[in-house]
Amino acid sequence: MPRRERNQFVKRGQTIEIRIEDYAFGGKGIGRIRNEYGEFVIFVPNTLPGQLVKAQIKKSSKKYAEGKLIEVIIPSEDEIEIPYQEIPGAPYIKLPIEKQHQYKKQSTLELFRRIGKVHDINHKFDEFISSPNTFHYRNKMEYGFSAIGYDSALKADVDEFTLGFKRRGLWWCGENLNTDSGLFDEEVENKLKNIREYCKETGLSPWHGPKKEGFFRYFVVRKSYKTNRLLFNLVTTTHSLAQFDLDNFANYLVDLFGNRVAGFLHTINDEIGDRTIATTGSVNLVYGDDKIVEELCGLNFEISIKSFFQTNPKCAEKLYNKVVDYALEDKSSIDNNVVLDLFCGTGTIGQILASKATNTQIVGVDIVSEAIEDAKKNAKRNGIDGLKFIASDVGKFLTDHPEYINKIRTIILDPARAGIAPKTLKKIINLNAERLVYVSCNPATQARDTEQLILAGYNLKKLSLVDQFPHTAHIETVVLFEK
């Protein structure tokens, strides 16, 4: 029996042309179909209000449908020319930055209203913090190799050695980055084609996604804004490794980038999953140093290739200043007290806070042991006392340390995109702290946690938004909760 369609407007698999009218959180354009049955909403990710787009319906329910962008037929009047190669990771690069801010602010506040149930969120809004550099702001890029390219004229896959990013919506296809994308280091991106040619000339194979085989997988670059130096990481499989001269490749990098090369690492990743990357597999140092030094808020941080470090360091300084401002608003709850810095990464926030407080003991917890090692060394290098760093899952740490219950006045939280696991959030609530400064790179999970925190007796006192990733749909938030 044929499946009954669930709405009167669109069918799954159907291709439609639709005008985008609004912007929803997370970079989804909103289009509407109006007919004799009424009005129906269609979300199309990576589109802008004002565009006329062709999209294919991927999901459809009674209330709404979601489509995948196939092409922009007519651009939005807001779009401007840019001198960079467009990449899928920066879908809003043609939109003036002020417009991007407007969409981000409005859609994020709406999320707190709808999911967090904070109906007066406009009154709680404190500040929208822009990135000091809106172009060339990233300190890390992960370029992928692929054995399959895409011929736009033929509209078909072709065998091609590519190095760059995945083609939007086609996970198995790579797209060469030939010039600066406007997001990362101009020199590196303009010379990426040389790296590609070097690798191609070895005759060794790039990764073939569907077959799950090949030698070259990723080329990762980390940059320090303090020193302007670069740390490279080439990720390959063991297949054909004997035929690849790593020292020769290191020399080639030095020929290309001179003394900007801080170090070159080689990672072996034989896992066949298509996920990235630099954090899995065994890492060997081939040339130079395996770390890079960055400066934030006057302190120095040594970062290894596996540790999390804020991707936009100039803007991270502004983010951290806001976190520290919120934490120090009630200085008496910080001075002479223990502060928990949960999900602390390389311990940046705790160190900055400790450097501005008196006799404060910071206890930082992160699951990545390399990040904790970096945190310990960084605290020593910055000469800051009173810091303790522990490598553990936050939930496990709180179970193992009941002595902190009713003893902590302020907690800093900065979880990864997935947010705080519900069981861990319960344990955090159970600590009974007076104040939480909660940083998030995914306000959708933070808004979900906000509802729980309010039910547990916290008030959302203020919220600031930080545009850590211009030209993308991402936005970072800093929220102060008080009991």
Ligand SMILES: C[S@@+](CC[C@H](N)C(=O)[O-])C[C@H]1O[C@@H](n2cnc3c(N)ncnc32)[C@H](O)[C@@H]1O
């Ligand atoms: C957004 S980063 C924050 C890092 C740090 N606050 C900073 O600004 O550099 C999130 C951190 O959470 C850590 N993490 C993820 N899941 C965790 C867990 N279950 N327990 C402890 N740490 C976790 C990650 O290793 C990562 O360092």
